[in-house]
Amino acid sequence: MTSVDLFVSPLGRVEGDLDVRVTITDGVVTSAWTEAAMFRGFEMILKGKDPQAGLIVTPRICGICGGSHLYKSCYALDTAWKTYVPPNATLVRNIAQACETLQSIPRYFYALFAVDLTNKNYAKSKLYDEAVRRFAPYVGTSYQSGVVLSNKPVEVYAIFGGQWPHSSFMVPGGVMSAPGLADVTRATAILNHWKDNWLEKQWLGCSIDRWMQIRTWDDMMAWVEENEAQYNSDCGFFIRYALDVGLHKYGAGVGNYLATGTYFEPSLYENPTVEGRNAALINRSGVYANGQFSEFDQARVSEDVTHSFYEGNRPLHPWEGETRPIDPEVGRKQGKYSWAKSPRYEVPDMGRVPLEVGPLARRVAAAAPGAAAHQDDDPLFLDMIQKLGPSVFVRQMARMHEGPKYFTWVMDWLARLELKESFYAKPVEPLSGKGFGSTEAARGALSDWIVLEDGKIENYQVVTPTAWNIGPRDSLEVRGPIEEALVGSPIVDQEDPVELGHVARSFDSCLVCTVHAYDGKTGRELSKFVVNGMV
Amino acid sequence: MTSVLWFQGGACSGNTMSFLNAEEPNVVDLIVDFGLEVLWHPSLGLELGNNAQKLFWDCARGERPLDVFVFEGTVMNGPNGTGRYDMFADRPMKDWVTDLANAASIVVAIGDCACWGGIPAADPNPTDSTGLQFHKRAKGGFLGADWRSKSGLPIINIPGCPAHPDWITQIIVALATGRAGDIALDDLHRPQTFFKTFTQTGCTRVQFFEYKQATMNFGEGTRTGCLFYEFGCRGPMTHSPCNRILWNRQSSKTRAGMPCLGCTEPEFPFFDLRKGTVFKTQKVSGVIPKEIPEGSDHLTYMAHASAARIAAPQWSKEDMFVV
Numbered sequence A: 001m002t003s004v005d006l007f008v009s010p011l012g013r014v015e016g017d018l019d020v021r022v023t024i025t026d027g028v029v030t031s032a033w034t035e036a037a038m039f040r041g042f043e044m045i046l047k048g049k050d051p052q053a054g055l056i057v058t059p060r061i062c063g064i065c066g067g068s069h070l071y072k073s074c075y076a077l078d079t080a081w082k083t084y085v086p087p088n089a090t091l092v093r094n095i096a097q098a099c100e101t102l103q104s105i106p107r108y109f110y111a112l113f114a115v116d117l118t119n120k121n122y123a124k125s126k127l128y129d130e131a132v133r134r135f136a137p138y139v140g141t142s143y144q145s146g147v148v149l150s151n152k153p154v155e156v157y158a159i160f161g162g163q164w165p166h167s168s169f170m171v172p173g174g175v176m177s178a179p180g181l182a183d184v185t186r187a188t189a190i191l192n193h194w195k196d197n198w199l200e201k202q203w204l205g206c207s208i209d210r211w212m213q214i215r216t217w218d219d220m221m222a223w224v225e226e227n228e229a230q231y232n233s234d235c236g237f238f239i240r241y242a243l244d245v246g247l248h249k250y251g252a253g254v255g256n257y258l259a260t261g262t263y264f265e266p267s268l269y270e271n272p273t274v275e276g277r278n279a280a281l282i283n284r285s286g287v288y289a290n291g292q293f294s295e296f297d298q299a300r301v302s303e304d305v306t307h308s309f310y311e312g313n314r315p316l317h318p319w320e321g322e323t324r325p326i327d328p329e330v331g332r333k334q335g336k337y338s339w340a341k342s343p344r345y346e347v348p349d350m351g352r353v354p355l356e357v358g359p360l361a362r363r364v365a366a367a368a369p370g371a372a373a374h375q376d377d378d379p380l381f382l383d384m385i386q387k388l389g390p391s392v393f394v395r396q397m398a399r400m401h402e403g404p405k406y407f408t409w410v411m412d413w414l415a416r417l418e419l420k421e422s423f424y425a426k427p428v429e430p431l432s433g434k435g436f437g438s439t440e441a442a443r444g445a446l447s448d449w450i451v452l453e454d455g456k457i458e459n460y461q462v463v464t465p466t467a468w469n470i471g472p473r474d475s476l477e478v479r480g481p482i483e484e485a486l487v488g489s490p491i492v493d494q495e496d497p498v499e500l501g502h503v504a505r506s507f508d509s510c511l512v513c514t515v516h517a518y519d520g521k522t523g524r525e526l527s528k529f530v531v532n533g534m535v
Numbered sequence B: 001m002t003s004v005l006w007f008q009g010g011a012c013s014g015n016t017m018s019f020l021n022a023e024e025p026n027v028v029d030l031i032v033d034f035g036l037e038v039l040w041h042p043s044l045g046l047e048l049g050n051n052a053q054k055l056f057w058d059c060a061r062g063e064r065p066l067d068v069f070v071f072e073g074t075v076m077n078g079p080n081g082t083g084r085y086d087m088f089a090d091r092p093m094k095d096w097v098t099d100l101a102n103a104a105s106i107v108v109a110i111g112d113c114a115c116w117g118g119i120p121a122a123d124p125n126p127t128d129s130t131g132l133q134f135h136k137r138a139k140g141g142f143l144g145a146d147w148r149s150k151s152g153l154p155i156i157n158i159p160g161c162p163a164h165p166d167w168i169t170q171i172i173v174a175l176a177t178g179r180a181g182d183i184a185l186d187d188l189h190r191p192q193t194f195f196k197t198f199t200q201t202g203c204t205r206v207q208f209f210e211y212k213q214a215t216m217n218f219g220e221g222t223r224t225g226c227l228f229y230e231f232g233c234r235g236p237m238t239h240s241p242c243n244r245i246l247w248n249r250q251s252s253k254t255r256a257g258m259p260c261l262g263c264t265e266p267e268f269p270f271f272d273l274r275k276g277t278v279f280k281t282q283k284v285s286g287v288i289p290k291e292i293p294e295g296s297d298h299l300t301y302m303a304h305a306s307a308a309r310i311a312a313p314q315w316s317k318e319d320m321f322v323v
């Protein structure tokens, strides 16, 4: 038995820098530690500020899902202020939020994930040359159009919100803009252009309608073989290649999922409340753990800082949450190793457990029985995890599957805007209150808990998808989802452990990256690794 | 070939995301057509890993020529001057910044954080963050007021939260095509070609501004009027080309009915987001805006305002951006 410790720094750089430590025994990862390497203190900045400060500050937590930050921080205030939100405003918020995700899907896939498919590790695959032709950075035929066209959906965001990233146009009581006819027609035309040129032509090789007929894993495999256009589309090719190189064989993770849901049916959420939220959602919330579905309840969320660089020693619900940083050097001596907190969820009969969030979690939640007429009802990914098990591949397909789905929804919401009706209702501003707002950013559940007192922010806690997924161990020494997903990954070539990058990136929590390996015991540098085929 | 190294400190990646929206030229054109050699970038790296680490050190030690060092995000000094709030490749990011800035011919700060400290430096500045050569409006910042790069230029500041992709790409193209000498900087080191005009320049509401007609409500209320009088629009006091060079080729905040937050100025977020300052005009004795357009004084402003109100034609009180 040979065992080696690798320290990987940095592994990726989306929300701060991510370092990973792994132990590899006989070529398989047997333990892992994820370390978020940056702290900015936004929650501390918000304390004592104007109640609406979150609308300006929280989008700047992450420029990649800034629109999602705005969306949930707005609903946190809507629930705290008990505002009325006109149906038009709900539709505009839905449209904008979904366009951010539509942008992210190809941008993430080509610029961040698919680049690794050209890694020389896969040179023995007979599909390798084709993968390089399509996915090589800058020069790949699919890379170019995929990355360049990814800016189209956020042009629609700009029509409603003025700009993307970093608008603050959603406010309690509605939105600041009021689109006219030309705005709606323009938005429709831009999205159609994007659908024609990327989504259908390049990615699917078929119509959206044809793709949406897929309800099971068998359907998906039959779809690949159905005709040449589908077989050779980027999607068809990705499915074949992923199965050929084994991306469906590792990266399972905790196998338990949380979606807090997003997008509201306007008539059901004119008076946003924390209690009324689940029933009004279109993209459903829900927890799937130990093979059982249960309803999402924000009261069951807590954050643990046992292994995070913060003071405190007991899990706290975010309304009571604290953010008191300590010097990492001091923290390390107490066994702390990350800036991420460890969000946990109290599952009935299971206790406080880590849950995976993200597209796969959303797709599993969409398979729960009992969907209302306005809700997403989609059995495909529950079927896939039952037949194939979760993996890097399944997680990736879940993300891509949302492209056609959200596109259809956005077109529907655009069609339902009543241009002569209201987009905003001025709220009264109570001096105190508590609010909860949440959404699904491209990469998973994103929530704010706000406490207002004396017309100011008394407490503000943000729980990001990255924290859910990359959070470290908790007080029970239970690993976080990515830590768990890394365990079991086969490392074919220790000089180039591309598999670590695949697993971490399948959660969309890091970018193209460099990997360094150190001998964990002596601190001596063994060798430096590259997780990218271009080098 | 112009070699570019792009790092992120205390950043949200918003400037990178904005940069990826560029279209003339787009990111691929920049690299393929303009011969930009991106040595490393957190999301677009060509040379990575082994080569990248070596490359950081080669650049830092001057063994490999570095034309442009681009920095996005704040420089974090905390806790207690150690820089350990932002570790990168096992080293405080601030140490990389010192080495690489001194090694590069030209250093460009992209976005408010890198220019002035931005939101992370907002009160109480928990991470002791600062900009490369300014802290808010005060010259100094991380590198010091007198710092010059090898080419003799100070930090070129491209502010904005985020910076617009064209402001970034056009400056990089100018540098790559040997036009560094044409870049005239203002006293905050911003390229004048972009930052001499105001957000208000080109705003579709400017006639309402002239006639002192206010937008009274968000939503359909923003189909007429100007956002200055009630909602704290900073358009008249903010240097930016947001209404000349539109965002995402489509619009701008003020066109979409959102007040300008003044994000290209060092004071952003204004008033430190104190109670009562967000999306609300600060007024003297309840009526007169506390801050008035640059170069004007309150008396002249008041006289002009009452005359303008009398002169206001009927259409300026009606819905203009109709369905």
Ligand code: SF4
Residues within 6 Å of the ligand: B199, B200, B203, B204, B205, B206, B207, B209, B226, B227, B228, B233, B234, B235, B236, B254, B259, B260
């Ligand atoms: S909305 Fe703002 S930028 Fe436009 S005219 Fe009024 S003050 Fe100027």
Ligand code: SF4
Residues within 6 Å of the ligand: B160, B161, B199, B238, B239, B240, B242, B252, B253, B254, B259, B260, B261, B262, B263, B264
């Ligand atoms: S309009 Fe104002 S706040 Fe918006 S990007 Fe331009 S300068 Fe910044």
